[in-house]
Amino acid sequence: MKATEATAASRAGKVNWVLFNPKTYATILYLLISLPLGIIYFTVALTGLTLSIGLIPIFIGIPLFFGVAKLLNGIVTFEQSMIRHILGLPAPSVSHIYKPQTEAGQNWFMRMVKGFDGGLFIRNLLLVFSRFVTGIVFFAIMVTVLALGLGFIALPAVHIILMNEMKLDILENSLFSYFHIDWTYNQQYLLYVGVGLVLFWIALRVVNGLMQVQRRIMYVDEAYQQPSVAKEAPIYASVPSQYYEYEEDQSIQGMMQAAQR
Numbered sequence: 001m002k003a004t005e006a007t008a009a010s011r012a013g014k015v016n017w018v019l020f021n022p023k024t025y026a027t028i029l030y031l032l033i034s035l036p037l038g039i040i041y042f043t044v045a046l047t048g049l050t051l052s053i054g055l056i057p058i059f060i061g062i063p064l065f066f067g068v069a070k071l072l073n074g075i076v077t078f079e080q081s082m083i084r085h086i087l088g089l090p091a092p093s094v095s096h097i098y099k100p101q102t103e104a105g106q107n108w109f110m111r112m113v114k115g116f117d118g119g120l121f122i123r124n125l126l127l128v129f130s131r132f133v134t135g136i137v138f139f140a141i142m143v144t145v146l147a148l149g150l151g152f153i154a155l156p157a158v159h160i161i162l163m164n165e166m167k168l169d170i171l172e173n174s175l176f177s178y179f180h181i182d183w184t185y186n187q188q189y190l191l192y193v194g195v196g197l198v199l200f201w202i203a204l205r206v207v208n209g210l211m212q213v214q215r216r217i218m219y220v221d222e223a224y225q226q227p228s229v230a231k232e233a234p235i236y237a238s239v240p241s242q243y244y245e246y247e248e249d250q251s252i253q254g255m256m257q258a259a260q261r
Contacts, residue, residue: 018204026086027211031142034214038135041075045128066116072124079131080220087215092223123219130217138210145203152196156189 018024048068055061084091162168176183183191215221 034135035139038132042132069121076124149200149203155192
């Protein structure tokens with residue numbers, strides 16, 4: 001069941017017909033804001049860890065450390081949900097885990113200490129740092145490939161404006177003149193626009209590929225592969241035994257009544 005859900009989620013996250021798909025342009029917006037968000041995440045994580053370690057001698061750093069761990073978990077969860085929403089992935093099924101009633105009366109600090117997972121904290125910390133790096137790298141790649149495609153598409157309009165306003169011919173020393181190809185400006189315009197459309201389509205494919213890489217880095221599909229634990233399982237497990245005991249008592253009473261007769 002979990003493997004089927006993971007396969008369905010993987011297929012739902014694929015982006016087809018990139019030129020007319022809203023997911024593509026939502027991905028572009030996400031990668032644009034990924035740079036400032038990555039810087040904010042990195043700054044908050046580094047500042048929080050530094051303060052918590054430095055304030056340990058006056059005992060303020062200990063609860064601050066657990067607070068930073070909780071904050072990192074919230075950042076990772078927020079990023080996963082945002083990627084899931086952009087790609088149109090279904091919401092993961094919520095796992096109900098049974099918790100004893102004795103934890104309800106504990107204070108917030110004890111609950112925070114008992115809920116701390118060292119492996120999860122290290123993973124979230126590495127994910128926040130990798131989010132900072134990928135935010136910069138993916139932003140630079142996306143801006144470069146999109147600017148290359150849009151630049152070729154806009155080249156005819158730019159050339160016409162410069163020729164009319166500044167008498168500047170930017171296509172005077174183009175590749176056509178080096179190879180002695182006598183093409184008119186209109187023919188060159190059509191070629192540049194065609195190359196620009198192809199490059200822009202490739203750029204959109206690259207953008208969607210970056211989003212799929214980010215999806216795997218942030219462990220978005222991990223929620224579809226985790227088994228859920230039913231909260232009511234211990235209650236249901238005790239019902240059949242009571243039913244069988246009731247049947248045995250009824251059979252014994254019937255045998256005793258038959259023997260008395």
